[in-house]
Amino acid sequence: MPSSYAYQRLALDESVALPYRSKRSWALHGSHFILTLILSAAAYYAGRHADHSAARPSAVDLACFPSLPNLFAGEPPSPYDTHFLKAAKAYRRALDGAFAGHPIDGLSVAVVTSAGQLFEGHWGHQRANESEPTISVMTGMSQYRVASVSKLLLVYGAWVLEQRGVISWDDRVDKHLPAFRPNYTSFSPYPAEYSPITLRDLASHLSGLGHDWPVGSGSNFPHDRHGRGPPPNNGRPFPSHDDVFNAIQSTPLVSPPGLVPVYSNTAFGVLGMALVAANRARGGDTEPTTVAELMRRDVFAPLGMEGTHYLATENNSHLVVVPSFGAEIIDMDFLDALNPSGGMFTSLTDLSKFVTALLDSSKGPLSRSTIDRWLRPVHVFDEDDWTATGVVWEMFKHIDSHGRRRYVYVKLGELGVMHAAVAVNPATGYGVVILMSGVYSDAAGLAYAAFDAFQPAFDSALTDRATRLYSGKWRAPTSNSTTEARIAVRQGSLWIENYVLRGTPVLQHLYGLNAAPLRSTGRRDEFRLDIGVRRQNGLKHRGCMPHWAAFDDHGMRHGAAVTLISFTGDGDRRRLHVPAAEIEMTRF
Structure with missing residues (x-):
């Protein structure tokens, strides 16, 4: 990536902290709502130099190599994998430093996969306004007022009604x-x-x-x-x-x-x-x-979010997080007209269940197709190449281990000294929840730091799984003429080479290529050759368009596209299929 567009890692130090003020000053001036945080976060995330005119698409962008499919929806990687243990240790150390170095009363953090929490941590005290706050230890059940994260759950409920x-x-x-x-x-x-x-x-x-x-x-x-x-x-x-x-x-x-x-x-x-x-x-x-009432029926109850509600009462006061000052926000009744915008209380445990249901549709009322329709941009800010908005989402990009800028879907919440962030990377199958009380407000920065810490581990695990499922030498042993293929994972893409069907070298003969990437159709274990248009591939004024336009611009035989390749079975029974040629290969 050109240096003029280099990503600058977010630091968890005073260089990005809000200036410290006395509690009296923050009580008077610290009640900024979410828009301020969005604008400041966009500036941090963009990593832009002043000379933005020099920015150019990277070679990776122009090549338009397809990413590996998300293979973690129903079977996420093990949290005991060495890469994840190292990532968790590094992230916990960063959070320790953030809590020690900033005016934070309480902090609860989770990194979540479709199987639940991969990482969980708590710092500070649930009732920081008490003379002896040490008796109120923060837990996963502690209920934070999450301000505009309320909107995210409301929209989930709206999709439930749309689906019905x-x-x-x-x-x-x-x-x-x-x-x-x-x-x-x-x-x-x-x-x-x-x-x-x-x-x-x-x-x-x-x-x-x-x-x-x-x-x-x-x-x-x-x-x-x-x-x-x-x-x-x-x-x-x-x-x-x-x-x-x-x-x-x-x-x-x-x-x-x-x-x-x-x-x-x-x-x-x-x-x-x-x-x-x-x-x-x-x-x-x-x-x-x-x-x-509607949210309790359609969202909270189906997802098992037992600690989520809109009003602090005697029945839940023992779980409600109270900051060291500005506690009046906890007692506010937003009324029905504004509860959807910012009145919600919820816990790390409950939001982790919510994120899990986004990543694995079998764990919630929304279907996979509905969630996929939801997770896409609606408005892209042409002022940068970093931010966008969706249906409730505030979207930023994160750079993966292969140099790709991938959208992270975020919802931020800020109300005075209460701060929250829920963020999801659907491409790799995990999310982050940040709940925080106190003067320090950059929940978005702490969430982004989680992606910095964990993305390399997820990229490595995804490469390993794709290699296990698809890579290797494949051959049709009973064929009278050579029928074989070699598949490998390279830089986050799946490639096929030495692709010969009944003696015909398909890539060279039909497309003039030695190797071609495989792009997922969106179905598990089903791909197509991603040929694009040779004279247009890689051109700055074409980008990914040739690959999009030509993805299905091929003939069919036996009811299947001639570019389609699929896989079935496990272990020794794993098979590669070319339906248009009625060919089945085994790995050797």
């Missing part, structure tokens, strides 16, 4: 909420086109609705910044449903729907109302009347 046919993401919001009447007035003298706002717009921050409506008063502008942020920081109480609808009707949209991504707590409050209304319209008056 209760909603469509393309539904207009006013189909379910007749009181939803956006204000399309503008300060621009030029006419603009406005499309109807959909449920997908709400969940993708593309609705044009503002950050927190009703918005606070900026009557003293430009002398101070009063009026910013969520309630009650903006001087407003937590709104009712009617308060939100009235504000939407009276406040002009920030931008036309579907055009400019605008982070919006308001939009997720409306989404929660729409889901409840749509579900009641389908099921009748006996259906849940609040977001909390």
